Amino acid sequence: MSGTFEGMPAFPKAAHEAVGNQTLRGNLRHATHTIRAKRAKAVAEVSDWAVLREAGKRIKDHTLRHLDQYLEQLEESVTAAGGTVHWAADADEANRIVARLVKETGESEVVKVKSMATQEIGLNEALEAEGIRAYETDLAELIVQLGKDRPSHILVPAIHRNRGEIRDIFEREMSEWGRPAPEGLTDTPAELAEAARLHLREKFLRAKVGISGANFMVAETGTLVVVESEGNGRMCLTLPETLISVVGIEKIVPTWRDLEVFLQTLPRSSTAERMNPYTSMWTGTTDGDGPQNFHLVLLDNGRTDTLADEVGRQALRCIRCSACLNVCPVYERAGGHAYGSVYPGPIGAILSPQLRGTASEIDASLPYASSLCGACYEVCPVAIDIPEVLVHLRERVVEGGQVVREGNKVVLQPAKGHAAERAAMRAARWAFTHPGALRTGQRLASRTRRLHPRTLPGPGKAWSGSRDLPAVPAEPFRDWWQRTNGGKGGAK
Amino acid sequence: MLGRVRRALADVPHDETPYEEAVPREYLREHGERSVEETVDLLAENLADYRAVVHRCTSGELAAQIGRLLTARGSKTVLVPPGADAQWLAGTDAERVPDRAESTPHELDQVDSVVTGCAVAVAETGTIVLDGSPDQGRRRITLVPDHHICVVRVPEQVVSSVPQALERLDPARPLTWISGPSATSDIELDRVEGVHGPRTLEVVLVSDQPSADVNS
Numbered sequence: 240m241s242g243t244f245e246g247m248p249a250f251p252k253a254a255h256e257a258v259g260n261q262t263l264r265g266n267l268r269h270a271t272h273t274i275r276a277k278r279a280k281a282v283a284e285v286s287d288w289a290v291l292r293e294a295g296k297r298i299k300d301h302t303l304r305h306l307d308q309y310l311e312q313l314e315e316s317v318t319a320a321g322g323t324v325h326w327a328a329d330a331d332e333a334n335r336i337v338a339r340l341v342k343e344t345g346e347s348e349v350v351k352v353k354s355m356a357t358q359e360i361g362l363n364e365a366l367e368a369e370g371i372r373a374y375e376t377d378l379a380e381l382i383v384q385l386g387k388d389r390p391s392h393i394l395v396p397a398i399h400r401n402r403g404e405i406r407d408i409f410e411r412e413m414s415e416w417g418r419p420a421p422e423g424l425t426d427t428p429a430e431l432a433e434a435a436r437l438h439l440r441e442k443f444l445r446a447k448v449g450i451s452g453a454n455f456m457v458a459e460t461g462t463l464v465v466v467e468s469e470g471n472g473r474m475c476l477t478l479p480e481t482l483i484s485v486v487g488i489e490k491i492v493p494t495w496r497d498l499e500v501f502l503q504t505l506p507r508s509s510t511a512e513r514m515n516p517y518t519s520m521w522t523g524t525t526d527g528d529g530p531q532n533f534h535l536v537l538l539d540n541g542r543t544d545t546l547a548d549e550v551g552r553q554a555l556r557c558i559r560c561s562a563c564l565n566v567c568p569v570y571e572r573a574g575g576h577a578y579g580s581v582y583p584g585p586i587g588a589i590l591s592p593q594l595r596g597t598a599s600e601i602d603a604s605l606p607y608a609s610s611l612c613g614a615c616y617e618v619c620p621v622a623i624d625i626p627e628v629l630v631h632l633r634e635r636v637v638e639g640g641q642v643v644r645e646g647n648k649v650v651l652q653p654a655k656g657h658a659a660e661r662a663a664m665r666a667a668r669w670a671f672t673h674p675g676a677l678r679t680g681q682r683l684a685s686r687t688r689r690l691h692p693r694t695l696p697g698p699g700k701a702w703s704g705s706r707d708l709p710a711v712p713a714e715p716f717r718d719w720w721q722r723t724n725g726g727k728g729g730a731k
Numbered sequence: 732m733l734g735r736v737r738r739a740l741a742d743v744p745h746d747e748t749p750y751e752e753a754v755p756r757e758y759l760r761e762h763g764e765r766s767v768e769e770t771v772d773l774l775a776e777n778l779a780d781y782r783a784v785v786h787r788c789t790s791g792e793l794a795a796q797i798g799r800l801l802t803a804r805g806s807k808t809v810l811v812p813p814g815a816d817a818q819w820l821a822g823t824d825a826e827r828v829p830d831r832a833e834s835t836p837h838e839l840d841q842v843d844s845v846v847t848g849c850a851v852a853v854a855e856t857g858t859i860v861l862d863g864s865p866d867q868g869r870r871r872i873t874l875v876p877d878h879h880i881c882v883v884r885v886p887e888q889v890v891s892s893v894p895q896a897l898e899r900l901d902p903a904r905p906l907t908w909i910s911g912p913s914a915t916s917d918i919e920l921d922r923v924e925g926v927h928g929p930r931t932l933e934v935v936l937v938s939d940q941p942s943a944d945v946n947s
Contacts, residue, residue, distance in 0.1 A: 266919070269919060270919050270920040271920075273919065273920050273921055274916075274920045284762075285762060286759070286762060287757075287758045287759045287762070290757050290758040290759075291758045293755070294754060294755065294756060294757075294758055297753065297754045297755065298754050301750065301753045301754060304740065304743055304746065306736045306740070307733045307736040307737050307740075310732070310733060310736065311733065320903070326732050328732060328735075376927075377917070378915050378917040378918070378926060379917035382917070394916075395916065395917050395920055397917060398919075398920065401919060402918055402919060405918060428918040428919070428921065428923040429923055429924075429925065431918055432915055432918070432923050432925055432926050433925065435926060436925070436926055436927055439927065440840070440927075443836070443927070444835075444836040444837050444840060444875075445836075445837075457902065460902040460903070462902045468913070468914050468915050468916060468917075468926070469913055469914070469915045469917075469926035469927050469928065470874060470913040470926060470927035470928025470929075471926070471927045473870065473874050473907065473927075473928060474874065474927055477869075477870040477871050477874060477905075478836050478871055478874075478875075488732070488736075493750055494750070495897065495902050496894075496897065498897055499893050499894040499897050500758070502893050502897075503893050510916045510922070512781075512910070512922075513777065513781075513855065513856040513857060513910070514853075514856035514857065514858050514893075514908070514910040515910065516781070516909065516910050516911050516912070516913055516914045516928070517907065517908065517909060517910075517913070517928060518906075518907070518908035519870075519905075519906070519907055519908075520902065520905070520906040520907075520908075521905045521906075522902055522903050522904075522905075525863065525904070525905050527832045527869065528863055528869040528870055528871075528905055529869070529870055529871075529905055537732070539732050539735065543732065543735035543736050543738075543739045544739070546736065546739040546740065547738070547739035547740075549742055552739075565920075643738075643739065646734075646735045646738070
């Protein structure tokens with residue numbers, strides 16, 4: 240993944256700062272609660288939701304299991320339909336390919352549809368370094384780009400901004416990038432949307448190169464699908480002469496028919512709509528309609544490494560709906576920036592450490608950015624067991640072990656900073672295998688219980704800062720059992 | 732990359748189950764049982780729920796209906812796809828602008844309204860789908876003008892559900908699924924209509940027979 244977020248503090252520190260920000264907490268609370276109720280209603284309308292969810296999971300699992308075949312099939316069908324397929328092993332390679340393709344058109348600006356894959360590889364920054372200006376056209380991406388900010392949500396990257404802040408950003412920054420904000424702009428959402436329409440119109444109409452991602456790629460037909468709301472996607476996908484789509488290899492579905500599952504589950508899970516306003520589907524190029532040059536850049540960037548993990552590979556089923564973010568109590572309070580990745584929230588906590596590895600402080604801390612309450616698993620339309628993967632990744636961080644990085648098997652060392660935890664586990668293992676010592680220790684603990692501190696000293700202090708220590712009983716359980724003969728006869 | 736994929740899957744046991752059997756498809760082909768009329772009613776209801784303006788008329792009334800909509804809008808120019816039914820614009824004086832390959836996006840931006848047909852309409856989701864057929868034209872003509880009138884022949888172009896719509900569509904054609912006018916959820920995760928696509932979407936449901944329960 241890109242270096243955009245590297246050097247971020249670990250999740251606990253970033254989250255600690257974020258929860259102190261009252262505006263941020265208010266904005267997030269308002270937005271996530273609005274969407275939660277609406278999603279529940281949209282899902283309840285569909286009586287076969289559980290069956291659709293299971294079908295979605297099976298389709299994705301089957302695809303991942305035969306990913307090599309479907310990638311080959313996709314390349315053939317896209318090529319047969321007039322497109323050109325490129326393969327990128329990592330972010331740098333993908334950025335080089337896109338920059339070269341843009342330069343070959345002779346253009347120095349591009350319009351972009353919101354795309355997680357291009358965020359992930361840091362495409363805008365890479366193009367900037369090559370003298371190419373990339374204009375984000377999704378409203379929330381525009382707010383982030385104008386505000387020189389970072390995305391904090393998969394679907395609504397500017398979710399951390401309220402209408403007043405958005406108005407201020409538009410008024411201050413739009414003139415730097417093109418048409419200034421209308422005079423007397425207020426903070427009503429309709430006026431803000433109108434300001435974005437006016438600002439971007441000229442860019443759409445003159446654009447020669449569009450860059451997108453895709454929600455789905457159909458191996459059988461070579462069809463790409465982009466699901467959106469505003470029409471900026473349609474603008475970028477149909478008005479330019481050249482279209483470049485950068486798509487993660489896990490976005491494949493085998494057949495045309497598979498779309499009938501995801502086109503029902505994705506809109507309801509993400510924006511809580513029966514159907515999003517616009518969905519575009521295109522297969523290669525069409526004479527006289529839309530871009531006459533189409534390039535598909537297939538992106539690995541850590542996905543095959545993730546695929547090699549027997550437990551963690553289920554994260555590749557993700558269709559980026561963001562229902563897990565909207566329902567997560569940790570995300571609601573900490574916000575998206577604390578996760579230090581373009582993929583925040585529960586899915587980010589299992590995706591980022593797998594795509595990037597757990598070498599950095601932030602990535603090693605992400606599997607812990609959860610209370611394991613399981614709400615994310617409950618709402619996931621492809622049934623990713625996020626808590627299971629979180630626990631699996633915690634184990635990997637603490638214990639180390641064999642993983643695949645950049646296609647090579649490597650052995651991870653146990654992470655630093657978990658020494659006390661490991662020592663405690665070793666001590667517990669010893670005590671539980673030495674019954675005599677355990678009995679003596681328990682009796683001693685019971686007799687001295689009035690002297691026990693309420694908080695732990697030293698490294699345990701942080702743990703007991705937000706938790707009560709368990710009270711030690713007056714008599715160990717095993718002593719009580721022996722004395723009362725298992726509690727028979729009602730003895731106390 | 733394919734090598735990396737194969738190495739990553741080395742632990743997975745070989746499985747040659749054909750795809751048709753690998754994924755159970757026990758989900759519904761449509762939700763609920765409805766008569767043909769009820770399906771058309773549901774389409775109208777769901778289109779309106781997402782702020783499309785729905786009108787109903789018979790084929791004999793269509794020209795007058797479209798004429799009224801263009802007049803009410805104050806449209807002086809109207810874009811038409813090459814295979815548009817000549818009858819559609821028989822009731823308007825607005826200047827016809829043909830959909831030509833050499834038109835620039837800037838020229839399209841000067842046009843007031845566009846009138847097209849559709850390939851299929853989905854009742855459960857309130858969606859119309861365009862596939863670039865001669866009565867629908869290039870994708871951009873329903874995108875750049877701010878006012879789109881879409882003619883749907885009922886009941887023959889209406890299906891209940893997304894699965895039924897996909898069965899009718901040809902993936903080789905460029906497809907645009909439209910559910911209401913352009914909108915966004917990007918400000919505080921609440922839906923606001925009207926961003927880059929047409930801000931007014933009017934759908935005319937046309938039937939050959941006069942309908943017993945005309946809603947509008």
